Amino acid sequence: MSKNKRTVIHNRGMKITVIRLFVFTTALMMLVGCRGSAEPDTEATAMPTATAKIAQAAPTATPAPVVAEIQNGVSCTEFIRANKVISDATYEGDLVSGWEFQLKHPKGFMPHGCQIVSSDDGYPTRDGRYSLRFEVRDGDCNSNQGWNDCETDRSRHELTQAGDHLKDHQYEGDEFWYKWSMLMPDNPIKRGKTISFIGQFNSDNSARFYMEDFPKGVGYRFNDVDYNILEQNILIKNEHVRSRWTDIEIHALWASTDEGFIKIYVNEELTRTVEGPNMEGANRIYFDFGIYNAFLSQCDCKNMPTQVVYFDEIRRARVD
Numbered sequence: 272m273s274k275n276k277r278t279v280i281h282n283r284g285m286k287i288t289v290i291r292l293f294v295f296t297t298a299l300m301m302l303v304g305c306r307g308s309a310e311p312d313t314e315a316t317a318m319p320t321a322t323a324k325i326a327q328a329a330p331t332a333t334p335a336p337v338v339a340e341i342q343n344g345v346s347c348t349e350f351i352r353a354n355k356v357i358s359d360a361t362y363e364g365d366l367v368s369g370w371e372f373q374l375k376h377p378k379g380f381m382p383h384g385c386q387i388v389s390s391d392d393g394y395p396t397r398d399g400r401y402s403l404r405f406e407v408r409d410g411d412c413n414s415n416q417g418w419n420d421c422e423t424d425r426s427r428h429e430l431t432q433a434g435d436h437l438k439d440h441q442y443e444g445d446e447f448w449y450k451w452s453m454l455m456p457d458n459p460i461k462r463g464k465t466i467s468f469i470g471q472f473n474s475d476n477s478a479r480f481y482m483e484d485f486p487k488g489v490g491y492r493f494n495d496v497d498y499n500i501l502e503q504n505i506l507i508k509n510e511h512v513r514s515r516w517t518d519i520e521i522h523a524l525w526a527s528t529d530e531g532f533i534k535i536y537v538n539e540e541l542t543r544t545v546e547g548p549n550m551e552g553a554n555r556i557y558f559d560f561g562i563y564n565a566f567l568s569q570c571d572c573k574n575m576p577t578q579v580v581y582f583d584e585i586r587r588a589r590v591d
Contacts, residue, residue: 355373362387369589370585372430372585375430386406397454406578410426428561429563430560431558432559442554442556447521449558452582454581459509469489471558471559472557472558480492481493491504507537521534521535528548532546564578
């Protein structure tokens, strides 16, 4: 099966063109539990890059401020309370385009957990004036009606994809490009055997695909419906990902059949393709991002250190 499709996104007055020339036939239980694994030892092999996806600025090496009490930021909790979501309309699309986000677990979500910060105040941004600063401190945990991090050895501050669950998420046969930029701190946020995620494609029956921090770099894991790890690897090593902006792009065809695929690009290089069913038994897929820790009791530490990660340019474009 092949396609030659073009999707146009408007972002801050700049036309961003998404071109796809071909489509091939091709996440750690958040709610019940998850299975750990050994640290991947290798970096995913780079593959030839495909034609343009979601246009982006050239990579920069802006260092993140070391953990400090946030000043001059706008709390995501207050912003979402007033505006319902963070969306294209937020600062004229400076942060997000093609979808919208709300608090993952609103009960106990701390004001410092997610902040909209500005380059005007000295904070790093990938492009434009604003970025999202996530922070998790020792003891931070939150919950919603069906889940409580505080009772399940977890901590997090995440935003989750909002909108109408029946039409605004990802469904069987949908094909999308996703793009975001992240700024990791000098040192890994993972401690001991605690697992630290910085993004996940979740579903209504299980989380399938995660971006994960490792001692040696940033990578991914891919689960089946029973949370067995099917693939796990490092995508970019520490010397290339710490204290600098890293651009992640995902090209995914969501399917319960062998036609499904997830292609992972790091700084515009195709580094891994995961082929096969990626939403078996699920009705919808949705995206969460921020900082999420599982198995805190295995951190090999008295207290979890404060973790800070920045995100910017969180984009989505459908392939028609």
